Amino acid sequence: MRAKVRFGLLIATIGLLLFLILFQQALQSGLVTSFVGAIRTQSAPVIVYNTDGQRTLQGSVIPPELEEQILAVDGIGSAGRIGQGTFTVRVNDDDETSDAAVIGAEDAELGGIVEVDGGRTVEAPGEAVGSAADYSVGDRVRIVPVGVAGGDGPELEVVGVVDDAQLQVTPTLFTSWEDFEAAALAANPDAESVLPNALGLRPAEGVSVGQLTERVDATSEDAEALSRTDAADRAPGVAQVRQSFQVIFGLYGLVVPLVTGLFFLIVTFQKSRALTLLRAVGIGPWTLVRSLLFQVLVVTGIGIAVGTLLYLPLSQLRIGSITLRFDVTTVLIWAAVLLGLGVLSALVAARRVLKIDPIEATTGEGGR
Numbered sequence: 486m487r488a489k490v491r492f493g494l495l496i497a498t499i500g501l502l503l504f505l506i507l508f509q510q511a512l513q514s515g516l517v518t519s520f521v522g523a524i525r526t527q528s529a530p531v532i533v534y535n536t537d538g539q540r541t542l543q544g545s546v547i548p549p550e551l552e553e554q555i556l557a558v559d560g561i562g563s564a565g566r567i568g569q570g571t572f573t574v575r576v577n578d579d580d581e582t583s584d585a586a587v588i589g590a591e592d593a594e595l596g597g598i599v600e601v602d603g604g605r606t607v608e609a610p611g612e613a614v615g616s617a618a619d620y621s622v623g624d625r626v627r628i629v630p631v632g633v634a635g636g637d638g639p640e641l642e643v644v645g646v647v648d649d650a651q652l653q654v655t656p657t658l659f660t661s662w663e664d665f666e667a668a669a670l671a672a673n674p675d676a677e678s679v680l681p682n683a684l685g686l687r688p689a690e691g692v693s694v695g696q697l698t699e700r701v702d703a704t705s706e707d708a709e710a711l712s713r714t715d716a717a718d719r720a721p722g723v724a725q726v727r728q729s730f731q732v733i734f735g736l737y738g739l740v741v742p743l744v745t746g747l748f749f750l751i752v753t754f755q756k757s758r759a760l761t762l763l764r765a766v767g768i769g770p771w772t773l774v775r776s777l778l779f780q781v782l783v784v785t786g787i788g789i790a791v792g793t794l795l796y797l798p799l800s801q802l803r804i805g806s807i808t809l810r811f812d813v814t815t816v817l818i819w820a821a822v823l824l825g826l827g828v829l830s831a832l833v834a835a836r837r838v839l840k841i842d843p844i845e846a847t848t849g850e851g852g853r
Contacts, residue, residue: 495744500788500790511809512730531701532716533685542588560696576625589665590660614643616649620656639664
């Protein structure tokens with residue numbers, strides 16, 4: 486009975502550890518996606534920022550002189566302006582206002598959305614694709630002009646939605662450059678013109694993304710070109726978030742072998758008399774080790790199943806603006822890691838089994 490309780494507690498411990506790891510992993514992925522999901526989702530293979538913007542769309546501004554220098558770079562197949570701003574909006578004539586990040590692309594294939602998860606892409610003025618976590622097809626989003634009490638600005642109709650497409654944990658809309666200009670001028674009536682925040686580039690045939698980014702960077706110290714993946718991964722704050730979570734994952738990685746190894750080491754010492762007698766009647770040490778490792782695999786496997794089942798319903802939830810998702814690959818990776826750590830830690834106990842001398846059964850030392 487006591488053995489069942491002990492093994493049950495170990496299973497519960499491993500299950501809880503896996504549950505916490507998977508939850509933290511989902512939280513990390515959801516948090517990073519809420520910050521830079523829009524960058525990953527947009528269509529431009531290369532994004533060019535002004536270096537003063539520190540790899541953020543809203544902080545970057547491309548003046549005409551710099552735009553001319555960039556567009557003169559050899560190897561550009563096509564280019565388009567990208568604008569981004571955060572505006573006060575009213576959704577479906579609601580009395581309450583909220584913020585929305587609006588991204589306007591001169592060419593939908595260079596900074597816009599070309600594939601949606603619901604509805605359709607932008608085809609006409611006044612249309613937008615919204616982040617699926619915040620908008621539904623048919624929503625009407627009106628820009629609230631600055632300093633105009635009760636005034637109305639441009640209205641955008643959400644014709645499509647796309648998953649994991651927020652920017653800076655803010656509801657996000659993708660629209661045309663003309664609609665973005667109208668929104669920017671409504672928010673800042675004193676502006677004479679609207680400059681792009683970035684440029685979206687597509688390499689010419691025979692030119693790789695890496696080659697094009699190097700050529701743009703060499704053109705001007707004020708230009709920083711990044712691939713779509715690098716633009717998301719190297720955005721401010723992303724590395725810091727990941728490093729913080731890596732510390733947590735590292736601590737979990739230390740706890741699992743310590744708990745598993747200590748448990749089986751204690752069990753091995755408690756059963757030292759029985760193990761000694763088994764060795765005395767001719768049972769080989771590797772047979773006993775295989776039995777020990779089998780117990781480790783069963784206990785750890787059940788614990789992994791318990792942790793996954795606990796994580797499954799939680800992974801369907803949304804925490805504030807952060808959407809959690811069940812990632813099969815993540816579950817399999819961590820399950821393999823925990824299983825491997827459990828087996829490695831149990832080998833410490835296996836060393837005790839291998840050192841058992843059958844002669845101890847006749848001398849009485851096995852009972853010590």
